[in-house]
Amino acid sequence: MLIDLIISAIKAIFVVLLVLNLSAVLLWFERKGSALIQDRIGANRAGLFGIGRRLGLPNLGIINTFIADPLKIFTKEDFVPDRADKFLYTLAPFLALFPVLISFAPIPFGDRLIVGSHQIELVVCPLTAGILYILAALGLGVYGAALGGWASNNRWALLGSVRASAQLISYELTMGLSIIAVVMVYGTLDLQEICRAQSGTWFGWLPKWGIVYQPLGFLLLLVAGIAESRRIPFDLPEGESELVAGYFTEYSGGKQAAFMLADFAEIVLVSALISTLFFGGWQVPYLQSDGFHLPGGTWLPLSNPVVALLGFVAFGIKVVFFCWLQILIRWTLPRFRYDQLMTLGWKGLLPLGLVNLMVTAVAIVAVGGSV
């Protein structure tokens, strides 16, 4: 009993730290990757007493992003504008980052791991209504952006907040509809069960991933997800050429870092959701619980820890791939105009989501539940 509690405690803390660290890595990738795309050098100042330079290594900005900048950020003055609502001003960044972190609880990052007599499910908390839990937590996330600008009592910031909340709620509907279509296919709200249902293959070679059932649903969730994480081309709440920095214009130091990390953590969350719902989560193609079953009929037996590790790595690769895709989109597309954003959300994606839902439902009922 006690050992189970300790194991679940380790999993919970591990996932929070993993998400925070991955967000920081994405921040580094954003800086160096954008520099690469735009033919700039990017972060390259801080070094370790010139050791790297003497050895002739290129400066990758790693010390910049992971040591120097955090040190600087977290020792800044705690600045609060005079006319701001002091309490809400501090609470808003908390409300931006905290819900994203806890929404990872029902997302599985691997299959069962068997250690001795213990069966460890590689998920923080296997909730039977995991999808609803994530949506509830995301609903709370609106308040971070909404209150940040309001509490600052700054014109630009408030306009950013208003834009952000209208945008977030508009795309939440599409997100919900595309997720409902997936739920129909698998008949459960438990993400671990959805992952398990995606094992095996069709015709001996095509992995049974959700994307095959729901190609349109995948696109809808990807677009809505990018809009939810307020990234270019949906970055109107924080468009620097229009609103200075949007709802966190007046923020600095750790509070600003929390807003920034919340953006990146949401990218990770969207990627994790897409991987889980449409790309098999921790499923490795042809890998089953006893080893690889290749299309030719060959069987490569593997032990349980190796399979669990492979699953974890596969999930990681999928998540990082979709994070990378979102950053790539960010540096490829220009920003929408606000009326275009709203038109796309309400007149484009929302009806498409409803149609996708109806087609899926009719197909499932017509086939009679054998899918």
Added chain:
Amino acid sequence: MPLGIFAFFATLAVISALGVILQRSPVHSLLALIVTLLCVAALMIGLDALAVGLLQAIVYVGAIVVLFLFVIWLLNLERDPEESGRLGIKLLAAVGAAALVGELTAFLTRTHMSQQTVNSDYGSMAQLAGLIFGNYLIAFEVTSLLLLVAVVGVVAVARRWPSPRLANRPPTLSAKPQT
């Protein structure tokens, strides 16, 4: 649900509910309301009504309170006005509150609190679906009609405004790109 957990969330719900009516700033009241709603959702989950608790959190915290926030923004209620309503409204509110207290008292004194065991699938999505699409089908369909009426109502109210822009809106708050 263990008594300690119930006591924790119930106390928090009551304290934050008091916060809703005692705060000066409407946005602070709103935050207190969020805490209350989340506590109630937690209590529902503790009573094994998992789906209902989470759906409550999604609808109330994720949508209804957001609408309240937009109302506060729209009406610019950043400060509590000194004179909060006329005497008639206050009297009406007092009567309403008294009626509510009376109703709750009558309900609580007449109900027998009994320990009942429930099925293992109690509160699950499947059971909820069985109720919505079975016993309460008509209510469910009427709900959609009601929501349709709500949309029509929104459109009707919106048409009262002569133009989508309010006259005293500063030019910087325009949704259109600056030309």
Added chain:
Amino acid sequence: MTTWFPVALMTAFAALVVGLMVTINAIVGPRSRDPVKGEAFECGNPPSGSAWRRFSVHFYLTAILFLVFDVEVVFLYPWAVTIRQLGATGLVEAGIFIVLMLAGLIYALRRGMLDWS
């Protein structure tokens, strides 16, 4: 209740980390107040009064429409989970619901509720 223990723990840990993140500057940072520094940032111009004032009714209409459709979407979750058990009957029942929802959406769009330009 043990199912929710990891969630409670994760919540507590995340709250601790994020709480530390947003308050650490108040503890370790330097302090210097200045009336000009405390002004709202409006690109260098002197601030033109409080930002707390009325704004476009459009955003409010979006929020109210969102509320209506969010309630409708929520009703679809129970159906989605049990779609196979409910079969054709459930499809018709939910179909009526969705058609009414779609009618509301089309009506709102036709009336220009979501025309921003």
